[in-house]
Amino acid sequence: MPLSIGLGYGIGHGGGGSPTTYTIEQVGNQFEITYISTDPADEDVLQPVLTINAVAYPAVTYGDLRAIVAGTPEMLGTVSITFDGDVGDLTVDDVLTGNEGPVLYSGSAPTPARTWEADNIPIGGATATTFTLTASEQGTAVTFVSDPDSGGAGVAVESAAVNIPAGAGASASLVKKGSAYEDNDNLGTDKAIATVLAATGGEYFIAIGYGTNGSGIISTVDIGGTSATLVTSSYATGAATSKAAWYRIPALTTTNGNLNVALDTGQWRGFSAVIYEGTDVTSYSAVTASDASYGAMDGSINTATGGHVAAVATLQDEGTTGGIAWAGITQNEETPSQSTRLMVHADASVTTGETPRTITATPDGDGASAVCLSVLEVQ
DSSP, X not given: OOOSSSSSOOBOOSSSSOEXXXXXXXXXXXXXXXXXXXXXXXXXXXXXXXXXXXXXXXXXXXHHHHHHHTTOOEEOSOOEEEOSSOGGGOOTTOEEEEEOOOEEOBSSOOOOEEEEEETTEEOTTOOSSEEEOOGGGTTSEEEEEEESOTTTTSOOEEOOOEEOOOOOOSOOEEEEEEEEEEOSSOOOSEEOOSSOOOOTTOEEEEEEEEXXXXXXXXXXXXXXXXXXXXXXXXXXXTOTTEEEEEEEESSOOSSSOOEEEEESSSOEEEEEEEEXXXXXXXXXXXXXXXXXXXXXXXXXXXXXXXXXXXXXXXXXXXTTTOEEEEESSEEEEEOOOBTTBEEEEEEEEOSSOOTTBOOEEXXXXXXXXXXXXXXXXXX
């Protein structure tokens, strides 16, 4: 922002001719620059040109001023970065502002060149005095570089670095992609999922609540031939015919496939499954709980901000009004009567991580007998 007189920057001359000699003199706390012109229009007189306050800009030296007169623009003071809030809170979409010192120059005002850098590497397209952070800058040292002359005559000045905190990463989520249930006593081992599954390569988690006519448990689970592995399983104490389990497929190799499940022995007494696609999942864990007498179950689990939790609960004898009252998680599906059993599914996004996050499943209504619960968290 050039000024023509007084405390400012920009050395001009008042007459119509061109100066041939500049004089620089310090008077008190000021530098006074004048020139002598031999042009007749200037009447060969001493012309005052610029006064610079040495107290305001103590770094200005005679050498600086001589360089400016010779055509080298110079930035006074320092370059800095400012922003709202604390540096530890900086994140994507926050705005940084680059602050420049005044520029001394002779003649026409130069065009500045500005660059934002992350770890000393220029950020493409970032050439304004403000910069909006993206995920690419998280975990880097950002600086603002200003050169008073894009033509190369000036000397670039770099700000101190602002260390941008590393991001928490993309939020992990469990996206419900399909469900299946069956209330026959003998379900069989093949069940189609109505919802089209995601593309090949996706990670899937399968929540299964079921009962059997004996001690049988699930022996195999697959989607279209891609096998799933057991994550965890809950058995209701004193009632081995009610179960709640989680299975995982790290990378699906087929699309639009059927969900196939098989028991190791016995027959089904109800079955319910919800298939979730896991996105941006870096880790997962699970907890289980059960109660032989229709009591509350504690599924509390450690969570992290940006994660996701999901649960499946099985009631062995739901009666006519039995169900689950959830806390810390939201019900997303309740299957019809399953040969007197009820399977209930729930999930929730994690906006504030907790260690642990309190999750309870409390049977209600006129149900009775054993209940079991399995909770999965991803982050």
